[in-house]
Amino acid sequence: MGSPSSYAVATRLLKEILPIDQTISTSGLRNRVWAVGQELDDHAESAIHGERDYPPADPHVKIVALAVDSAWLRHRPSRQEQDEARLAQYFPSKRPPPTGPHVNIIAGRAVRDDGSCKVYGYVNREVTSTASRLDHFLSEQGVANDQKITIVSDGAGEFEKAVDGSRRPLNRILDWFHIAMKFRAI
Structure with a gap:
């Protein structure tokens, strides 16, 4: 794709295929991963402390x-x-x-x-x-x-x-x- 086509054509094709203009910063990604991990951890801790029931065996x-x-x-x-x-x-x-x-x-x-x-x-x-x-x-x-x-x-x-x-x-x-x-x- 790179050698026979121009840069502009390759860029347009990549923009159609990949969501390039919807990027997220590394700090934003880190914050989102941390928030999801914290929510999962809180969910597990509430079950461990008996605040939530486990599924039956x-x-x-x-x-x-x-x-x-x-x-x-x-x-x-x-x-x-x-x-x-x-x-x-x-x-x-x-x-x-x-x-x-x-x-x-x-x-x-x-x-x-x-x-x-x-x-x-x-x-x-x-x-x-x-x-x-x-x-x-x-x-x-x-x-x-x-x-x-x-x-x-x-x-x-x-x-x-x-x-x-x-x-x-x-x-x-x-x-x-x-x-x-x-x-x-x-």
């Missing part, structure tokens, strides 16, 4: 396994913080700016016996109880309180707390990838 819902992992998102310094860090290289007496908060995000995927999957996630420091959040997710899926579920995760402490604090019969195992990493470190 469905005897046909069987979760084969629940895979859980976490990732750390690093704080990206602002342009001013980056400039101050560059200045600190040349003027060592000036302290470098703080690196800012890192965010630990937990994500999980429940695999049902029919092959379908459901996902959940949360920011570790932002929830009152990781065990309550796990129980909430399973209750929202219609899982019975006495159903045994195997959780596949690494050896991170936040998963151990979630499994040990849960009111459900959960069986936690380490995945092969993380077992191999531990042996490689030894």
Whole structure:
């Protein structure tokens, strides 16, 4: 499309296909994502605190396994913080700016016996109880309180707390990838 046609023709075609003139700024997008996330989190917390009922347990819902992992998102310094860090290289007496908060995000995927999957996630420091959040997710899926579920995760402490604090019969195992990493470190 680019080489045989002129810029004006390509621009008109792209404007017809894509909503180019309806752009949103990155700060606007961040604010919208934050608002939706806050609403979802408030909805989950109200259910955890008993302000809302869960759907009844469905005897046909069987979760084969629940895979859980976490990732750390690093704080990206602002342009001013980056400039101050560059200045600190040349003027060592000036302290470098703080690196800012890192965010630990937990994500999980429940695999049902029919092959379908459901996902959940949360920011570790932002929830009152990781065990309550796990129980909430399973209750929202219609899982019975006495159903045994195997959780596949690494050896991170936040998963151990979630499994040990849960009111459900959960069986936690380490995945092969993380077992191999531990042996490689030894």
